[in-house]
Amino acid sequence: MSVRSSLLAILTLGPAYGFQLHVELRSRTGARRTVNVGQIYATLDRLVTQGAVDAAGVTDDGLPLYRLAEPGHREALTWLHDTSSVAGEEWSECLDRVLIASSLPEIDALEIIAAYRRAWSADPERPAENGQERLVAAADTALAAAALAWLDEAATAISASEPGSFERELSDERPRRGRRPTHVPDVEESAG
Template sequence: MSVQNGFLALLTQGPAYGSQLQSEFLCRAAHRRQLNPGQVYSTLDRMSDQGLVASAGATDDGLPLYALTETGQAAASDWLTAGPADGRPDWDEMQDQVLIAASLDGIDARAIIDGYRAAYAERIRYLSHEADSRALLAANRAAELGAKAAIEWLDEVAATLAAQPGALVQHRSPERPRRGRRPSAEATATSE
C-alpha cells in the first residue's frame, strides 16, 4: 500500500504522469532500489478504479496526467497525518511515509514520526514481556533491536526537522523522465 499512498501524497502537489510519479517516489524514498514501471501503471489503474485519481488531460506530447479526486485527496490527507495503520509498524512503510511526507512542501511530518515512535515503543514493551523460550527470546531480541533502531532513526529525522524546518522538502524535478505510458490507439480514437 505504501506505493499507492506515496503516489496519492505526491499528487497533492499537482497532476503528474506515471513515470514522473515513479521518479519522484524513488527520489524521495531513496531507500527503495527500484519501482517497476508495470507496478506504477497497475497501481495507477487500481487507483483510478477505486476513484482515487482521475484523468487530468495529457502532457504536450500525449502522456496521460493523473490528478486526485476528492476521495483521493482525503486518502492522501489521512496518510500524511497519521502514523502506522496498526500496532505492528513496517520498516519500509515507515520510511516511505516519513520521507515522502517530510519531502512535501506544507506537510508537517511530526505527527507521523510521533505515531511511529509510539508504536515502536509499545512494541518494545510488548516484546520485553514475551520471552519464555530460547527461540522466542532470540526472535524477540531481533524485533526489539529493530524497534530501537527505528526509534533512533525517527528521533534523528525529528531533530533535523526541528532544527531546520523544511530541510527535507524537495520540489518536483524539472527533468523529465525518459519514458511514460503513451495513450493506446483505442483511447486516442475515442478522444477525437
C-alpha cells in the first residue's frame, strides 16, 4: 500500500492530525494493513516538505493538523483513479484504492471499480517458454478471475446500499495520553 497516496486520499475529507489519519487508514482499509503511527508522522513530514500537505494549526488539545495543498489534492485524485501498480502489488493496490474510494463522499467508487474491471480483463499475451513461466501465467489468470469476481461483488454491494452508507467523514477518535496502570497496589501490598 502506498501510505503516502492513501493519506493524501483521506485528507481530501479535510484537515486531520497524525493519529486520526492512522485510525482512518486502518478503518478504511478494513484493518488489512498495519502501519505504525511513526510512519504516518514521518510521511506527513515529507509531504509538508514536498508541498503536498500544509500545516493547518493545532487541535484544541495541541495536536498538529495537516491539510492538503493543491498538488497533494491532484496527486490523491490521480492515485485513486489510476490502475497501475508496482509489479506484484496489483491486487493489494486494487483493494486499497477501492476500499478507500468507497469511503470518500466525493469519489465515485463505481467509476474506479469499472476502471479496474477493464485493467483486470486485459489479457497480456506472454509466451511461456518454460514451466515456471506457465505457472506464473496460470497464477496471473487465477488472480485476474478472483479480482474480477471481487470487483463485481464490490460494485453490487455499493450499488445496492443506501446512499452514503459506505461513505463517512473523519472520525473524532482521540489518542490516549499516557498509559493507565493495570494494577495499582493498595497500601498493604506496597508495605508488604
